[in-house]
Amino acid sequence: MSQPGDPPLHGGPARPGAGTSDAEPPARARGRWWPVATAGIVAFAAVFRLTALHAIGSRNVYLTFFPAVVLAALYGGLWAGLLATALCALAADYFLIDPPGFGGMPLADWIGMGVFLIAGAMIAGVTEAMHRARVRARAAAIEARHAVRAARQEEALRTLNAELAAANTRLTSHVAGLHEANERVLAANREAAKAGAELQRVNRALKALSDSNQALTRAAGETEYLQEVCRIVQRDCGYAMIWIGHAADDPARSVQPVAQAGFDEGYLQTLNLTWADTERGRGPTGTAIRTGRPAGCRNLRTDPAFAPWREEACRRGFGSSLAVPVIAGGRAIGAITVYSCEPGAFSTDEEGLLGELAGDVSSGITALRLRAAHAADEQALRAERDAVRDREEELNAIYENAPLIMLLVDGDHRIQKANRQAVAAAGAGAGGLLGRRAGEALHCAHLRDDPRGCGFGPACAHCSLRHAVTATIDSGRGHQQLEVAMMSGPAEAARTNTYLLSTRRLNVRGAPRALVTMQDITSRKQAEEALQRARAELELRVADRTARLRALASELTLTEERERRRIAQVLHDDLQQLLVGARLRLEAVRGRTEARPLADDLERIERLLGESGDVARDLSHELSPTVLHEHGLAAGLRWLGRWMLERHGLDVQVDAADAAEALAPDVKVLVYQAVRELLFNVVKHAGVRAARVTVAPPAGGLVEVVVSDAGKGFAAPAPAEPAPGGGFGLFSIRERLALFGGRLETGNGANGGSRCRLILPLAGRARDPMPPGSLPRPAAGPRGQPAPRAETRGAHRPAAPPRESIRVLLADDHNILRDGLAVVLNTQPGIEVVGFAADGEEAVALAASLQPQVVVMDVSMPRLDGIAATRQIAAACPQIKVIGLTMHADEDSREAMRAAGAVECLVKTGPTEDLVAAICAATGTAPPRPPAAA
Numbered sequence: 040m041s042q043p044g045d046p047p048l049h050g051g052p053a054r055p056g057a058g059t060s061d062a063e064p065p066a067r068a069r070g071r072w073w074p075v076a077t078a079g080i081v082a083f084a085a086v087f088r089l090t091a092l093h094a095i096g097s098r099n100v101y102l103t104f105f106p107a108v109v110l111a112a113l114y115g116g117l118w119a120g121l122l123a124t125a126l127c128a129l130a131a132d133y134f135l136i137d138p139p140g141f142g143g144m145p146l147a148d149w150i151g152m153g154v155f156l157i158a159g160a161m162i163a164g165v166t167e168a169m170h171r172a173r174v175r176a177r178a179a180a181i182e183a184r185h186a187v188r189a190a191r192q193e194e195a196l197r198t199l200n201a202e203l204a205a206a207n208t209r210l211t212s213h214v215a216g217l218h219e220a221n222e223r224v225l226a227a228n229r230e231a232a233k234a235g236a237e238l239q240r241v242n243r244a245l246k247a248l249s250d251s252n253q254a255l256t257r258a259a260g261e262t263e264y265l266q267e268v269c270r271i272v273q274r275d276c277g278y279a280m281i282w283i284g285h286a287a288d289d290p291a292r293s294v295q296p297v298a299q300a301g302f303d304e305g306y307l308q309t310l311n312l313t314w315a316d317t318e319r320g321r322g323p324t325g326t327a328i329r330t331g332r333p334a335g336c337r338n339l340r341t342d343p344a345f346a347p348w349r350e351e352a353c354r355r356g357f358g359s360s361l362a363v364p365v366i367a368g369g370r371a372i373g374a375i376t377v378y379s380c381e382p383g384a385f386s387t388d389e390e391g392l393l394g395e396l397a398g399d400v401s402s403g404i405t406a407l408r409l410r411a412a413h414a415a416d417e418q419a420l421r422a423e424r425d426a427v428r429d430r431e432e433e434l435n436a437i438y439e440n441a442p443l444i445m446l447l448v449d450g451d452h453r454i455q456k457a458n459r460q461a462v463a464a465a466g467a468g469a470g471g472l473l474g475r476r477a478g479e480a481l482h483c484a485h486l487r488d489d490p491r492g493c494g495f496g497p498a499c500a501h502c503s504l505r506h507a508v509t510a511t512i513d514s515g516r517g518h519q520q521l522e523v524a525m526m527s528g529p530a531e532a533a534r535t536n537t538y539l540l541s542t543r544r545l546n547v548r549g550a551p552r553a554l555v556t557m558q559d560i561t562s563r564k565q566a567e568e569a570l571q572r573a574r575a576e577l578e579l580r581v582a583d584r585t586a587r588l589r590a591l592a593s594e595l596t597l598t599e600e601r602e603r604r605r606i607a608q609v610l611h612d613d614l615q616q617l618l619v620g621a622r623l624r625l626e627a628v629r630g631r632t633e634a635r636p637l638a639d640d641l642e643r644i645e646r647l648l649g650e651s652g653d654v655a656r657d658l659s660h661e662l663s664p665t666v667l668h669e670h671g672l673a674a675g676l677r678w679l680g681r682w683m684l685e686r687h688g689l690d691v692q693v694d695a696a697d698a699a700e701a702l703a704p705d706v707k708v709l710v711y712q713a714v715r716e717l718l719f720n721v722v723k724h725a726g727v728r729a730a731r732v733t734v735a736p737p738a739g740g741l742v743e744v745v746v747s748d749a750g751k752g753f754a755a756p757a758p759a760e761p762a763p764g765g766g767f768g769l770f771s772i773r774e775r776l777a778l779f780g781g782r783l784e785t786g787n788g789a790n791g792g793s794r795c796r797l798i799l800p801l802a803g804r805a806r807d808p809m810p811p812g813s814l815p816r817p818a819a820g821p822r823g824q825p826a827p828r829a830e831t832r833g834a835h836r837p838a839a840p841p842r843e844s845i846r847v848l849l850a851d852d853h854n855i856l857r858d859g860l861a862v863v864l865n866t867q868p869g870i871e872v873v874g875f876a877a878d879g880e881e882a883v884a885l886a887a888s889l890q891p892q893v894v895v896m897d898v899s900m901p902r903l904d905g906i907a908a909t910r911q912i913a914a915a916c917p918q919i920k921v922i923g924l925t926m927h928a929d930e931d932s933r934e935a936m937r938a939a940g941a942v943e944c945l946v947k948t949g950p951t952e953d954l955v956a957a958i959c960a961a962t963g964t965a966p967p968r969p970p971a972a973a
Contacts, residue, residue, distance in 0.1 A: 073115030074122065080107045080114075081126040089134060100135045100148075101127065101155045108159045112166035120163020127159065128152055247275040247396065255403040260411075264403055265298035272377070272396065273300040279357060280378040282307060283400070286314050286328045286371060294324055294374070301378070302355060309351045314371075319347050323362035328371045333390050335361040338382040352378075361385040363397040367405055375400065444481075444538075444557040447545070450512050452476050452494060452505065455552065464559075477504060477555065481536075483525055504540065504555075511542040511553040518542045523557075536561045619856055619926075619947050672707045674931040676732055679715055681930070687722045695734040702742060706779055706799055710744055713772045713783075717746040717795050720769075725750025725793060737801055744797040752787040772797075844871040845962050848889060850882035850908065851875075851897040851924070856947070860895065863951045870958060879903025886912045886919055893958050896941065898925040898932050906939045913940025920961035922954070 084107035091103070104127035112120030133139045136148050144152075250271040258264030265283045273281045280301030284294040294312035313320040314328035321344045326334035336342045337359050339352045345360075352360075357378045364371040375397050379385065385393075438445055438458050447456035457465075457472045457480070465472055465480045472480055478493030488496030499505060503523040511517055521540040539558040544551060673695035680691035702710065714732055721730045727750040735743040773783040781799035788794040847864060849872055851857045861872045874889050876882035880903045886894055894912060898905040909921045923936035923944035933944035943957045959966045 073119045076114055077111040077119045077123050078126065080111050081123055081130060083107070084127065085130040085134060100131050100151065104131065104155070105158070105162070108162050109166065112163045113170070116170060117163050117167035120166055121160060124156055124159025124163065128156060131155075247272045250275065251396065251399055251403070255406065258403075258407065261404055261407045262297060264407055265400070266300075268396075268400055268403075269298045269300035276377075278377045279355075279380050280306070281375065283365070283373060283375050284312065284324060284328075285373045291315070292320070294328065297373075304355060306351055306355055310348060322348065323360050324374045324376045327362040327364045327374045327376075331364050331366060331371050333361065333363045333394060335359070335385055335390070337385075340382070356380050358382040359384050361390060361393065363390070363393045365397050365401045365404070367401045372401075372404070442558075444555075444559070446477060446480070446555040446557075447547070448477060448508055448512075448553045448555055450551060452508055454480060455547075477508070478502070478525075481525060481557075485526065504538075507540055507542050508553045508555060511544050512551045515544045515551075517544060522560075537564045619859070621859075670931045670935065672702065672710060673734065675707075675711050676714060676734070678931060679711070679718070680732065683718055683722070688728055689718060689722050690729045691718060692729070692731045694732070702799065702801060709775055709779065710797060710799065713776070713797055714744065714746055716772060721746075721748050721750065721793075727792075740801050742799050742801060744799075745794065746797075747788055747792060747794040749788075749790065749792040752791055752793050753785060844869055845893060845958055845964065846871055846873045846889070846891040847958060848872075848874045848876065848882070848885055848891040848894045850877075850879070850885075850894060850900070850905070852877050852900045853897075856897075860954075864955070864958075867955050869964065870955070879905060879908030882908045883911045883915070886916055890916070891919060892962050894919055894921045895954070895958075896921050896923050896936075898923055898936060898944070906935050909936060909939040909941050922957050922961060924954075 081104075084103045088100075088103040107127060108120055108123045111123035115122075131152070132144070136144060138144075251268045254267040254271060255264060258267060269281050269283060272278065278301060280299065280303060282296050282299035282303075285297050287293045287295055292313050292315040294310075294314055296307045296310075299307060311319060312322065312324055314325045316329065319325065320329065323334045323336050323345075326344075336345045339345050339349060339357055339359060345352070358381045360376060360378045362374045362376040365373040365375060375393065377385075377393065441458060442460060443458075444461045444464055445458040446454050446461055449455050453474050453476055454461075454472050461480060462472060465482075476493035478485070478499075483493060485496045485498040485502075488498060493499070494505065502525075503521070504525065507518050507521060507523070519541050521542075523538045523540045524535055525538065526535050537560050539560050541556040543554045545554050546552070673693075676695050677693045680693045683689040683691050718730060718732075721727070725748045727748050730746065730748040733745045733747075735745070769783065769785065776783050776797060776799065779799060781797065784796040784798070786794055847870060849857050849860055849864075851860070854877075857875050861875070864870050864872050873891050874885050876885050878900045882894060882896060882900075882905075883903070885891075894909075896905040896909055900908070905923060905925075909923065912919055912921055921936075921939075921941040923933070923941045924947050925932050925936075925944060926947050936944040942961045945953055945957060956966050
């Protein structure tokens, strides 16, 4: 590391004061020329080496360059030596090494050049070190000479300074004496002024403290006291403004001014202070409340913490402020903040005095709050005493005037207090009851069982009153509304009275007591028993009348249905059969040659007869649908749905469970009629063309039938009274269902529309609404003539037909219809009627004996109906084909016939061509051709 006096390493001129001297060689003083000199030395060495090339040879390439490096280093220093080494290496490469240039230099030349560069650098370094050693030695000699010269000068200066110091000491002693006297005078003046100011401040503070304490005695409330304190401090201490703020515990931790005095002009309204650690809480007031220590601002104009309020404070001329916390209960509940017009106006002593004022204010607030709380407690106590006195008077009034026997009984079961009702019941004065037992007061009939009185007789061990009082006093468990029966009165006229007993334990002057309340309910119990007997008798009568009404309702329903079926049977067995027979006869007449001129009239008559038959059939179905009685309620409801669609365009979806067949027959008829009436209501009022009938599976012994639609629904509850004009409406449905133990519920569905629920019990009067033999069947033949019995093969049949003819047996209980069918079929070629049967049993017997190919079977026949007869024929003679005939167009009867074994089931009012075609289809033959015209 270079010394301060060393020359620069680059060999340039030395800076002033860098340690250069006149002893340094002139060549180094002219150091700015060292590069030129170095280049000249290298050039001389290169020229000399080239000149002596022939004499020296090409081996020692760097022979003349080493002296050049030494000379350059001695002249210019380290940097000159390094420059000379580099220039020599370049000159040797380009002038002495073959080939020239670094790219093709052999390895030996590279090594030689590297050795030369290293040696040159070392020579430059050594030379520089030698030069610097010489310079330092020369500088040390110069510094030694300078030190000797300086020591001599310092010695002379010390002598001169000693003389001057002695003179100055003498002068200073005189001046110090003067200054000391002056300082003593000034100190005395300052102490006097300070003592006066301090005395004045203390006096003002003491006066303020004294006046504030007096204000506490005069103040009626906390706000008035704080306002008076602010006024006194501002007046006595001369502050520009003083205000007291309350630290609120709201979420914003706001500081709310409660009192102030001095120059304000709305300043407090602009503060918006908080004691939270925010920008508006870092002022003197917020800091004092948050930290619990005094906080001040010596200069409002420069203190950055006072920035939010600086503009308003400067506008009012405030210069400094000080806030001291008001501590109560170990926490700051507010602060006293004072303002002065001068910066730095508050001293430490003044801060302490204001702290004492804050302590007095805290004590005053506490005292005022205790005073207010004490006054409130006294007022509450007086109010409570008044309330207790009023309550006591009220309870005494209730106790004395209550229509109950009220007794206060001690642990010995002796009466300590009794109300007027108890005195009246005992028949003695109030004083006569005290000390007596309850049984004596109530004239218990068991008192005579033991001379010692109440509590000692044999019955006393089971006395409910005694046990209740004992349990209440011993365990504190009271009783409520406990019925107690007691025998009272003399032995010859003893009666049992019933009391409603309630007990409750009370502590009277530390002793347990039982408050016994008794209400004589003997009359009420007697009335209840009489009412219970009357109710039981009435329920028996109602049940009997209800059963009679249900029986009458069932009988009425059965009677109506029998009459309907009678009329329907008359229409079916008389009118319809006559019409069908007439149509068949007319059809047979139309086939004759002599009737052809009357063909149009006969066709018109046949059409009228067919329409008459349809009307009679529809009327028969409306009066009493055969499918309901023959196939059950589910089939009847499905037929009703199809009939409503055909007649009124109402698409009824029926979902009926087979379990509905468990209903009694009269209930089935009622359900059918009710559903039909409800569907008529849908057609008339709902405004829709679809409805749904659901018969739910039985549950809990009940069957539920629901008729619903998606129409207008019920605008108001269903009427509870019959509509004018009568009819089987909702009221009648509800009444009849009630008589059968069911009910009707009407309302609107969840998605709109009406919803009616019929709920009926499964159990009913299990009897047939149309008992066998209740109505005689109409004669099958002409009116007034008995129906013919079955005919054998030899009777009522034409001459022997050809062998290929289809053998047909006719089974029908109507003679006219059988004759008409026989006439029509016998006119058909290839068809032979071989016998007739008037009921199902005859049809089965003749089928077995005659072995016809086809049996034309009526569905409804006496003794054995067509469905059962078909089932027996199909089982006994499966080769015989059965074709059913029915007056009813319902699909259920036709399906029943097919299920029994019939190949087809046709309507009697249909064309005879359908019957002929069915007979041919059953036997697998082609339909016969009509006979040719003559």
